[in-house]
Amino acid sequence: MKILHLADVHIDEKKTVNGKIIYDEEGINIRLKDLLDCISQVKNTAEKENVSLTLIAGDLFERKTPTPFETYTATKVLSELGSICPVVLTPGNHDAVDSVKALGFIKNIYVPEPFTPIRFSDITIFCVPYPDLKEGSRSEVKQLYERKILETSKKLKENSNFLVALCHAPVEGASYPTTDRDVNEVTLSPSCFKHLDYAALGHIHKPQRIENIYYPGSVDTWRRQEADEEKGFYIIDTDTHEVTFYPITTRPVHNLNFTIDTIPLVINVLEQSIVRIEIEVPEERAGDYDPVRVQNVIAGNPLDVKIIPRIIRTQRMRCQEIVQAKNFNEIITTYMKNKKLPEEKINRIREKIMELVRKKELEAKLC
Template structure:
C-alpha cells in the first residue's frame, strides 16, 4: 500500500504579519497532484491542519476543497493536533464520505479505518493530540482511577487500545497517525508548547508493535529511532526564520506485505525563500543583496549611526523584508538575553521576568505558583478549543 504522510499545515497562519494562505494553496495543489501522479492509496494528515481553534473562513474553505480533491483518488485519514479544535474539526465525521475519515474522538482510538490491498488488510488508527488533563479519565482502564497526569500515560493508554484491537486481527498491518512530541526528535522554534508538569515528551517505545507511525507536531521532517518506522513528516512550509534551512517535504511510504516500510521524501514547493541579511545601508543600496529581492528577509542594518529613512530605504531594495532592525556592528557586547521561542519553557520565561522585575530569582515556592498558573491557563485554552 502506498501512503502519503503529511501534517502541520497550519492553515490561516501568518509569518511576522505576512499572510501565508496563497503559499499554502500552492502546497495543497502540489499535494493533490503528487497523490494522483504517484498512485497514492492513503493520505494521512497528522494534525494541526489549522493554526488555531477557530480558523479563518478562507482556511476552512481551503481544507474542504483539498479533502474533496484528495478523496477523488485516495482515502484520507486526518487527526486533530494541539492547534486544532478536536470538537470542531471532528464535527460531522460520522456522516462524512467513506474516503475522508476524521478521527477526533479519544475514546474511539481502538476503532480503526480498515483498508485492503493486494497484500491483505491494513488497519489505520488515529490518535489526536491528547491533553492529559482532558483525557486521563476517559482513557483510564478502570473507572474512577484516572491515569497519571502525563503525556506518556495517556498516549500509552491510547496505544494499548490499538494493540488490543490489533490482537483480534491476525495478519493485519498497522498504521498509527498521531500528534505528539516523541523523545529523540528535534523541535523547531515555531511549535506550540504542550508540556504538562514540566514534561512534554513520550518515549518512542510507546509505539512498539506498530508497523508505521505517522507523526505530527514537530516541523522538521525526521525519523525517530534507527529506522523509518516512526517518522515526522514536518510542516510543508517554513513558519519561522528558525526553519529557513529545513528542507520541507511530504513523506511517501510503501507499506510491504510483511509490514516493512520504504520511504521517499518528496520536496514541497518553496513559494518564497526566507533569508537573513546583515549589512550596512550602503551595501543594501549598492545592490549587493539584489538576489534576495524576491525573498522574505529579516534585515539587520549594521551602520554605526541609525540611517535616515532606514525602513523605507531597505524596502526599496528588499520589498519583502518582514523585520528591519538597527544593530550597529561596533556596538559593545552585552550579555545576550535568553531568546523566547515557541519551544521555550513558559515557566522559565516567567521566572526570568520575575528576576528582571524584582532583581531576585524566584525560589521553589515562587516556581510552584508559576507552574500552577501556567498549567491552569494551558488547560483553559485547550478546554476552550475542544468546545
C-alpha cells in the same frame, strides 16, 4: 499499497508576510494561495503515485475556531484529496476536535475516535490525540498515553498486516526547527510505538525519522524560523515497507543578518521571496543607519522586504580596578583600557581630559 502521510497544514486566511497580510489583485491572501499551491503539489503526487490512502496527522487549521472561509477552504482541500483516495485525519493542538469532526460529512473523509481502529484492505489505523494536560499531571498523562498506545497496538497487531498509529504529539529525541518548543507539553517515549509498522506523526515542523516514527514536517513554511527547513510529505509502500520523502516547492524565505559595516553592495534574493533583514547597529552609531540604503542594494524582485535595525546598547562598565583607582588620572586610564582602545589613543584622550580638568581648576581659583 501506497499510503501518503502529511501533517501540519495550518489553514489560515490571516497568514502574514513579515507581519502583514498581502492580497493579490483578486483580494485573496497571497500566503493562503501559497498553502493551496503546496496542497496541489501533494494532490498531483498522490495521483501520479497511485496512492490508496492519505493520512493527515493534525493541525489542519491554524486556530481552534476557524473562520467560515477557513472551513470552506478545508472542505475544498479535503474534497480534492478525497477524490483520489480515502483520507484519515486526527485533530492537532491547534484544532478543536469538533471543528475537525464536522468535516467527516465529506465523501471519503474519516475522523475516527481516539484509539478506535479503522481498516482499509490489509491496513489498520488508530488515532492518538494530542496529549491533554487536563487529564492529569504531565507525568500522569505521559504514562496514560504511552500505556494506551502500547496496549492498543499490541492488541491490533495480531490481526493486522500493516499497523499504523496516526498521532499529533512530540516524541523524545525529536529535533525542532526553532527553539520555541513548549517545555510544558507531554513528550512521548519512542518505545511506546514499538509494535507499529509505521507511526505517522505530526506537530514538529521538521522532517525526520526516529526509529519507526516519521514526522513529515509542515506543508508550507509556517514561520520565518523555518526558512531553512525542507517541506514535504512521505509515501509508504506497505508491501516493501519503503518510505520515500517527497519535497514541496514553497515560496523562498530569506533571513539575513548584517552589521552596519558588513552590508554588501548587492543583496541577491530569489524572485518573489519573503525577506527579513536584521542590521546590528551600535548605539553610538544609530545616526549612521539608513534603511533606504539597505533597500536600494536588494536585487531580485522580492514579494516583501522587512528591514529591522537591532540597536546594541552601550553597557555601563563595572570594573573593580576603577573602584580601586587612587586618582582621577588612574580612573580615566583604566576605563579606556577596558574599552580596548589603543595606547596611543588613550594617551591622547587622557591628555585632553587632564587639560580640561586643569583649566576648570584654574577657573575655580580665579572665582
